[in-house]
Amino acid sequence: xxxxxxxxxxxxxxxxxxxxxxxIFFPILWIIILSFKSEGDAIRPPLEVLTSSWTFDSxxxxxxxxxxxxxxxxxxxxxxxxxxxxxxIAVPAAWAMAFVPSKSTRNILMWMLSTKMLPAVGxxxxxxxLFIRLGLLDSRIGLVVVLMLINLPIIIWMLYTYFKxxxxxxxxxxxxDGATLREEILYVLTxxxxxxxxxxxxxxxxxxxxxxxxTLNLTAAKAAPLTAFIASYSSPEGLFxxxxxxxxxMAIAPILIMGWFSQKQLVRGLTFGAVK
Amino acid sequence: MGQIQLNQVSxxxxxxxxxxxxxxxxxxxxxxxxxxxxxxxxxxxxxxIAGLEDVSGGHVLIDGRDATEIVPxxxxxxxxxQSYALYPHMSVRKNIAFPLRxxxxxKAEQDKRVTQxxxxxxxxxxxxxxxxxxxxGQRQRVAIGRAIVREPAAFLFxxxxxxxxxxxxxxxxxxxxxxxxxxxxxxxxxxHDQVEAMTMADKIVVLQAGVIEQVGSPLELYQRPRNTFxxxxxxxxxxxxxRGAEAAKHDADTIGIRPEHxxxxxxxxxxxxxxxxxxxxxxxxxxxxxxxxxxxxxxVRATGEMALSYGSEVYLTPRQEHLHRFDAKGLRxx
Numbered sequence: 341x342x343x344x345x346x347x348x349x350x351x352x353x354x355x356x357x358x359x360x361x362x363x364i365f366f367p368i369l370w371i372i373i374l375s376f377k378s379e380g381d382a383i384r385p386p387l388e389v390l391t392s393s394w395t396f397d398s399x400x401x402x403x404x405x406x407x408x409x410x411x412x413x414x415x416x417x418x419x420x421x422x423x424x425x426x427x428x429i430a431v432p433a434a435w436a437m438a439f440v441p442s443k444s445t446r447n448i449l450m451w452m453l454s455t456k457m458l459p460a461v462g463x464x465x466x467x468x469x470l471f472i473r474l475g476l477l478d479s480r481i482g483l484v485v486v487l488m489l490i491n492l493p494i495i496i497w498m499l500y501t502y503f504k505x506x507x508x509x510x511x512x513x514x515x516x517d518g519a520t521l522r523e524e525i526l527y528v529l530t531x532x533x534x535x536x537x538x539x540x541x542x543x544x545x546x547x548x549x550x551x552x553x554x555t556l557n558l559t560a561a562k563a564a565p566l567t568a569f570i571a572s573y574s575s576p577e578g579l580f581x582x583x584x585x586x587x588x589x590m591a592i593a594p595i596l597i598m599g600w601f602s603q604k605q606l607v608r609g610l611t612f613g614a615v616k
Numbered sequence: 617m618g619q620i621q622l623n624q625v626s627x628x629x630x631x632x633x634x635x636x637x638x639x640x641x642x643x644x645x646x647x648x649x650x651x652x653x654x655x656x657x658x659x660x661x662x663x664x665i666a667g668l669e670d671v672s673g674g675h676v677l678i679d680g681r682d683a684t685e686i687v688p689x690x691x692x693x694x695x696x697x698q699s700y701a702l703y704p705h706m707s708v709r710k711n712i713a714f715p716l717r718x719x720x721x722x723k724a725e726q727d728k729r730v731t732q733x734x735x736x737x738x739x740x741x742x743x744x745x746x747x748x749x750x751x752x753g754q755r756q757r758v759a760i761g762r763a764i765v766r767e768p769a770a771f772l773f774x775x776x777x778x779x780x781x782x783x784x785x786x787x788x789x790x791x792x793x794x795x796x797x798x799x800x801x802x803x804x805x806x807x808h809d810q811v812e813a814m815t816m817a818d819k820i821v822v823l824q825a826g827v828i829e830q831v832g833s834p835l836e837l838y839q840r841p842r843n844t845f846x847x848x849x850x851x852x853x854x855x856x857x858x859r860g861a862e863a864a865k866h867d868a869d870t871i872g873i874r875p876e877h878x879x880x881x882x883x884x885x886x887x888x889x890x891x892x893x894x895x896x897x898x899x900x901x902x903x904x905x906x907x908x909x910x911x912x913x914x915x916v917r918a919t920g921e922m923a924l925s926y927g928s929e930v931y932l933t934p935r936q937e938h939l940h941r942f943d944a945k946g947l948r949x950x
Binding site: 507509510512513514515516517518519520523527528531532 | 666668687688689690693694695697698699701702703704705714715718719762766
């Protein structure tokens with residue numbers, strides 16, 4: 341029997357959903373609007389902001405004053421690098437936990453997740469000191485490792501959930517069909533896990549791209565990604581909203597576009613296992 | 617060749633012994649069915665033969681060769697799973713060819729064998745489809761195709777028909793039986809459905825709690841059950857088991873009589889009773905009769921035309937030559 345949901349009710353739900361969506365998106369929308377205003381207009385009351393004239397000035401200034409491309413390359417290197425490095429460690433780890441679980445598998449998984457609850461600042465000193473000693477301060481290598489480590493629990497968890505969904509009987513069938521462990525992983529498991537691995541990669545690139553605590557604290561000029569690029573516009577001489585907004589828009593644009601095109605994959609990845 | 621021998625094979629999961637040491641020989645070309653209630657260890661036994669579980673003790677011999685330490689891939693056995701376990705990302709053709717590809721056969725030989733198997737199983741039109749685009753019956757046929765292409769020493773079936781609807785199940789049952797007649801390869805078939813066991817098997821192995829209760833042909837088991845468990849498990853509807861005074865008259869702790877071996881009459885007979893629920897199958901009618909001989913209602917089989925109303929009085933007469941007698945331990949008395 342179909343549920344009795346009236347058209348009226350559906351319309352109402354749609355409106356509520358749109359309102360919530362807009363509220364969530366509003367700060368980003370406002371940043372984008374402000375980035376096309378002059379500094380003077382940007383600090384006026386909201387209605388006057390909307391009616392004032394539009395300009396590309398802020399973008400021009402930001403371009404002139406700092407090297408966007410260098411920060412962009414750093415962001416790409418850090419997010420892609422840390423994700424790939426994470427996969428290399430997480431795939432075997434998740435495989436082992438999903439298919440050859442031991443008594444402590446559950447505990448290890450929970451422990452890994454619990455590290456995400458530790459305030460990052462709590463380990464800032466030790467890591468900062470380590471970075472100084474090892475000469476890793478303001479290096480991309482060092483940050484790739486740190487970003488990989490903070491996201492590793494999420495990568496392992498996501499892959500673990502994905503692998504868990506693959507029925508054990510299919511792997512047993514492969515074994516009965518004469519496949520060696522290598523062939524079983526190569527021809528049966530990996531192709532079946534590719535959608536899951538793709539969403540894991542996407543989500544982790546986004547997380548690493550947006551990460552600001554470590555990237556701000558452990559970099560200066562050489563390895564600074566786009567988060568540092570944004571931060572450089574919140575200067576002690578006062579906030580310049582228009583320029584800050586222009587910098588922010590430039591920093592989030594690539595990941596926003598990537599997210600837009602891969603949203604189907606992302607949603608599927610995040611809800612996988614919840615809905616059969 | 618496909619003779620399989622189990623010598624004192626046992627299996628424990630931690631401290632729990634699911635299969636105490638048992639011996640069993642399956643001859644080459646035999647169709648053997650492992651049957652028993654859920655949790656009786658029949659699937660575990662099959663997995664021990666397949667090598668998907670390690671034995672805790674004893675030896676598995678395939679064609680006289682000790683296979684206990686051999687990995688599943690090298691045992692030369694093929695298995696059909698309850699869930700079909702097809703590779704969802706591969707076409708039907710690739711699914712069936714997979715074992716051949718793993719065996720390193722060249723492409724032409726692979727194609728030849730896949731085509732042959734597809735013809736046998738009526739899958740020719742579906743070779744380029746993915747498993748997700750097939751019905752349950754077709755998927756099961758693909759799983760069987762994947763098993764037959766490699767010409768294994770024996771086929772292992774783990775409840776292959778449980779996921780199919782009733783009508784399809786009867787059809788597939790026949791197909792598998794026919795396949796066995798044609799290939800003459802050893803088949804070991806696990807099911808909890810005693811009808812499947814009776815209709816398909818050359819030899820039935822009845823299991824309960826990991827212990828073999830009886831091994832024999834379907835009719836042997838039906839006509840001469842070794843104990844009350846087998847008596848009650850094999851046959852549908854179940855054999856009527858009667859304890860107490862009525863059994864004592866026959867010098868037994870329990871007597872058993874099958875529904876078709878009880879005469880029913882409205883005028884005269886040994887036991888007087890009242891008719892409860894009747895089940896009309898068309899060809900037969902089963903009456904559940906409450907009578908003084910037993911606290912439990914007795915099931916009686918009569919012709920399809922016979923009609924007795926609920927609560928009416930009847931007389932039942934067991935045919936003495938078909939009476940089964942069991943002792944206090946439930947073992948058959950001769």
